[in-house]
Amino acid sequence: MPRSKVSGVIEAVAVSFGRDANEKLVGLVREVKKRDVFAPVTVIVPSNYVAVTLRRDLASGDYGATSWVGAGLVATNFLTSYRLAETLSGEHFLAQGRRPIRDVVIGAVLRQVLAEEPGIFGPIVHHAATERELIRVYRELRDLTDDELGSLATASERSAEVVRVCTAAQRTLKDRWFDEFDLFSSREVNTDRLSELGKLILFIPQQLANHEIAFLSRLSKISPIDALIGFTGVSAADSDSQRSVNLFGTSLSLPQVKAPSVDRVVSVSDPDDEVRTVVRSVVGLLDQGVTASQIAILYPHKLPYTRLLEEHLNTSAVSFNGLSSRSIANSMLGRFIATLLAIPDSDLGVDEVLEFLASSQLLRHGDEAAVVPAVSWSRTAIAAGVHAGVGDWSEKLSRHQQELLTSGDKERMRTGDNDAAARREQQAREANELLDFVVELNQLVHLDALPTDWFGLCSWLREIIERYLGRIDQSASQKSDFAAVERALDQLQSLDQIEPTTSFIIFRRCLETQMRESNERIGKLGRGVFVGDARQAWGLNFEHTFVLGLAEGIFPQPPRRNGLLSDEDRSHLSGALSVSSEATRDDQRRFLATLSSAAASTLLFPRGDLRQQRENYPARWLEQIAALRGAASLDEALRSPKHSWAEHQSSFIAGLQDSTFPGSCQEFDLASLLDGREQGQDLGAVSLNNRSGFDAGRNLIAGQNSSSFTRFDGNLNGLVDPKVVRSNVLSPTRLQEWFRCPHSYFVRHVLGVDEPESFRHEFRISPIVRGSLIHEAADRFFRDQISKGLPAGPDRLYTEDDLLSMRQFGLEVAAEFETQGLVGRPIFWRRDREQLLNDLAGILKFDHERERRGTVIATELKFGLPDAEFPALQRKLPSGRTVSFRGSIDRVEKADPEVLVVVDYKTGKSDTYKQLSLENPILRGAQLQLPLYALAANTYLVQGNSEVHASYWFASNSQQWATVGYLVTDEVLDNFDKAVDIMVKGIEEGVFPSRPEPSESQWTGVGKCAFCDPDQLGTRDIDDSWEEISRSELLSPYVQLWVDDVANEDEILANG
Secondary structure (H helix, E strand, C coil): CCCCCCCCCEEEEEEECCHHHHHHHHHHHHHHCCCCCCCCEEEEECCHHHHHHHHHHHHHCCCCCCECCECCCCCEEEEEHHHHHHHHHHHHHHHCCCEECCHHHHHHHHHHHHHHCCHHHHHHCCCHHHHHHHHHHHHHHCCCCHHHHHHHHCCCHHHHHHHHHHHHHHHHHCCCEECHHHHHHCCCCCHHHHHHHCEEEEECCCCCCHHHHHHHHHHHHHCCEEEEEEECCCCCCCHHHHHHHHHHCCCCCCCCCCCCCCCEEEEECCHHHHHHHHHHHHHHHHHCCCCHHHEEEEECCHHHHHHHHHHHHHHCCCCEEEEEEEEHHHCHHHHHHHHHHCHHHHCCCHHHHHHHHHCCCCECCCCCCCECCHHHHHHHHHHHCCCCCHHHHHHHHHHHHHHHHHHHHHHHHHHCCHHHHHHHHHHHHHHHHHHHHHHHHHHHHCHHHCCCCHHHHHHHHHHHHHHHHCCCCCCHHHHHHHHHHHHHHHHHHHHHHCCCCCCHHHHHHHHHHHHHCCEEEECCCCCCEEEEECCCCCCCCEEEEEECCCECCCCCCCCCCCCCCCHHHHHHHCCCCCCCCHHHHHHHHHHHHHHHCEEEEEEEEECEECCCCEECCECHHHHHHHHHCCCCCHHHHHHCCCCCCEEECCCHHHHHHHCCCCCCHHHHHHHHHHHHHHCCCCHHHCCCCCHHHHHHHHHHHHHHHCCCCCHHHCECCCCCCHHHHCCCEECHHHHHHHHHCHHHHHHHHHCCCCCCCCCCCCCCCCHHHHHHHHHHHHHHHHHHHHHCCCCCCCCCCCCHHHHHHHHHHHHHHHHHHHHCCCCCCHHHHHHHHHHHHHHHHHHHHCHHHCCCCCEEEEEEEEECCCCCCECCEEEECCCCCEEEECEEEEEEEEEECCEEEEEEEECCCCHHHCCCCCCCCCHHHCCCHHHHHHHHHHHHHCCCCCEEEEEEEECCHHHCCCEEEEECCHHHHHHHHHHHHHHHHHHHCCECCCCCCCCCCCCCCCCCCCCCCCCCCCCHHHHHHHHHHCCCHHHHHHHHHHCCCHHHHHHHHHCC
């Protein structure tokens, strides 16, 4: 059903885009003002962008004199058709108490209609996409007549339902709100004001709505209108212009449109390189004296171009104007609100709460300035294994707090490490503070406690913002963000008039939509480079235009599927509604208009997109341009030197080297370095903007590429304080850590960085906890036996009562660990506990199989620890330095009056201890406990006159109760002293290279050291570096400690 023509007095003239259109507009204005320079003229423009630039362009005189006086502009208005209709009829609607409508109001009314009668939308009535699509279609259907709506309703059941819902919404809205279609349809026109506007000139309209055409035609009966209609010369692209002319009921002759010229087509690797290339070109143009306002950069859509352009133009200090990539949703306040609103539905889900903690600098308490330690609290929640629900938070954090306090006490008693114990106590305090915070948060955001009306929810959010963000001093951008959110809340709370009650989900959805769509504007139109999409540039003229994204599926964009109204149903209206196939035609029209409006243009084709890992194909228009230029294809033009207009830029470096002007100081420095390298210059002598940054990077690269042992490899000699890097009292475990990987020692014990958490919750009891349980239960049993006068001895045969007693001690310790949440999931713990109890019984059953046995005289013999019976063990080393040791011996036995037996329980695998022997008693430094424990037992129990046998006992069925040990001789102690001397020297002198243990997998290369391989990508590069620096003279004393032959290092390390 084609639309009928609207009679009126509109004189249409076909014009080309660009200079031709502006010159013809100046001619029409000059005709009106030929006798009276103050004769009023109103130009009806397609956008506010055009209003600003046209006023400037016409006033400049660049397109001719606007009156008999000459250049300059007076008594000339520039209005969009919507502003014109608002000027002529808006007061009529306001007098009726009606207000301009917003999408949020339309959405509220549509929800009301669907709540009363959902129809076919029942299953999806609560989906955000349903509401969003209905709002979009509502706007489309507002441009149809009643007859067209009736015709559409007969097309299909779905279209009938869409029409029903939208017309019902309109009936509800019409008495209290108005939109542009109401303005265009109004018969209440203020003729006096229309007269004041003077001559009306319609300037190159862009896709006029049906109601808009009817409005202009009615106006033309009162005040004749001259229309300048833009044509590209391509019939398919000009179909919308021809449609407007037909509906105006006028005819015109098409102009001779000259094919727009294209100066350059540049093929680049991806959107990032597109932007870098364009910015370099812009900087070059500015250097040549081109005014920034005469340059335009146009993109097909916001992502990823707005952010990239904003970043690179700011880096290059180029003034520009355009929409910012940043919306309120991307701001600190927006993230705070989004993460807060995600919490109620998740029932305090740990992921949602941690996102909230990281969203901003939250206040711990509303009346204090202290902020939340988001990182440490997040670690605490993860370590506690929290899942969701205030009960779970309370249980897990309380238990974790107790675990930390217990662990701290044990750490202080077992190792004397006060720093580690203090860290555990601090973590326990943080767990308690986090729990208090979460309990309060739950009270504020619990779904059952939230209001159920718009005003109440908006007031609630304002209070939450005040509680967690306070009234802190804000930057200009933050003040703008807060003001924008306040405006959004004002709009939402007015919905009480439509929806007396609402849900939290709808409130969140509407607010998030408002924040997402609230983009800021950077700069002022007409000042600096214009940055925007092709639609925004319609009707604007520039000397130089850059068009990005010319690839199929980007520009032109792929046809958008019409969700609620199919193309088949839309076609029933014979053009009154657009169909998806028209999208490419509209893109082509804008593209051709853009080229015609530019004196010079550069087109860019991104060959791929690293973000989406895809390959692109050139836009069809580029192939057409190549054909016009005499090339068989764009690909042929890019490869042939005879087509100088086509440029293939192979890489970022190639583009930088070929550019006439780098885009930023960083690029300038890089280009200088590249030139210097090609010319064989000393790069250190190249003049740079950022010399310090280059020198630091150069030193880093030189250090990493050097075979010398530098500070970048861990040579901190002279940079660390010996008193800081090692504790006053040493433990064998800490020295062994340095031996295995000095870098790990440095990070853990000098910087105080704990190993990152691998899992949120252990499914099985960890090896460390397993060992602690075995040690504790065995210690309690043997202490009990000694107190009863029944010490274990070589002739002791353990009875069933002894086995039952050991089991009871095991159950007692297991229950304590279970209460602390250290034993993993219950389904696994039942089996693991029974296995542990069997291993405890095995200590008694298999005790007689040990090679050396005696009568137990001490258990858990501690020295140098806070609750120890004996002081730290003093030892003078070959270098003359005296060191102190601390430790805890699991078990000491007396075999003969002059013979002691030291036993250290091990609950892990025995593989790494197989090479332990009298000839290799400390595995070069990897195992220091046996000699140290032998010295301590001999010193504190028998005054140093006894022979001592020391061994590890692998107390588990899986390891078959094996023992590995030796007689601790003077030669063993000499080896021990020399190794410790070298280790202490290395620590004090700042020797901390990365020396990761070999990977357990030859396929993945993932290392065992969490500090050398934190991202689990493998340590092969570090291994290669170690092979180089291990030959350094500075490391020679330590390499001799680690290995006699570097080639054998992997084999030795693999065995512990």
